[in-house]
Amino acid sequence: MIYSQVLATGSGIPERVVPNDFFNYLVEDADNWIFSRTGMRERRFAAPHESTSDLATIAAINALERGNIDPAELDCIILGTSTADMILPAAASMVQKNIGAVNAFAFDINAVCSSFVFAMEIADNFIRSGKYKKILVIGADTYSKILDFQDQTTCPLFGDGAGAAVLGSTTEEKGILQSIIKSDGKGWELIQVPSSGSRKPVTAETITLRENTFKMEGKRVFIFATDVIPQIIQEVTAKAGIKADQLDHIIPHQANVRIIDFISKKTGIPKERFLLNLDRYGNTAAASVGIALDENLRNGVIKPGDLVLMMGFGGGLSWGGLLIKF
Helix, strand or coil: CCEEEEEEEEEECCCEEEEHHHHHHCCCCHHHHHHHHHCCCEEEECCCCCCHHHHHHHHHHHHHHHCCCCHHHCCEEEEECCCCCCCCCCHHHHHHHHHCCCCCEEEEECCHHHHHHHHHHHHHHHHHCCCCCEEEEEEEEEHHHCCCCCCCCCHHHECEEEEEEEEEEECCCCEEEEEEEEECHHHHHHEECCCCCCCCCCCHHHHHCCCCCCEECHHHHHHHHHHHHHHHHHHHHHHHCCCHHHCCEEECCCCCHHHHHHHHHHHCCCHHHECCCHHHHCECHHHHHHHHHHHHHHCCCCCCCCEEEEEEEECCCEEEEEEEEC
16 A cells, blocks of 8 residues: 655745734724634735745745755645636746756646645545655645735735645555545635636726635635534544544644634534644635644644644635545
């Protein structure tokens, strides 16, 4: 049996810190207003010259250096993002050039905030097939580039960043043990950028109407998230033949602490087992799970032998989970 183990991780975090009071122009006492509703205190915004591939490159280099991995050893690069540098080519190709991964093929996938989990699932299956040995997986987004900064219901929620993991082939029973990924296209309209592609190309009119910016039906997305997260926990643990209380840690998509509070109460899993950093980074979309994974491996919270469930959910609608033994 071939498994995919996590060889190394890395993050790419912009330098600019944006505290809640940046949004005082939208709402009085923005810090308290945002924190009480989301658990967020600050987030990072990319510089005007920084793109998604730039942050992804930083995360990739950090992962390769920490794992002492030569970029030429990589067979494949999968970049999960919904804010690629441009509609074409794939931002993953830019990362491939930047890091010198001369032997890797590279492509993007877009499952919105589930993109990192979806990309890990693809990489795991590539490795399990026996055709590939080392794959770089990245989740990266720069939502500050697509937000409507007049919409107080969405623009305070998001930050920019990138998280990366290098997966390698092993015959030990470790790494990704079980997984699920799912989609429900009936809900695609809940999270969208209306004018951004062939359905409604960007024009002066759509820009005036702010249709080239991010839109989300927050209440319906909250209901969706609190419905599918318990399903992820139940289905993945059942497939692995374990109970939820055997999980050492859960890394959820970092969307809103109120979602995590609700899930903790609903499932009975102590909130302490959910590894969160959204107070400092906000919702970094495809990057959130990868950043939290890297952070908690580096600070020693995740230890060898730990069972960790990583979960993503987002536009599409899409959701999924991975059970990893470290």
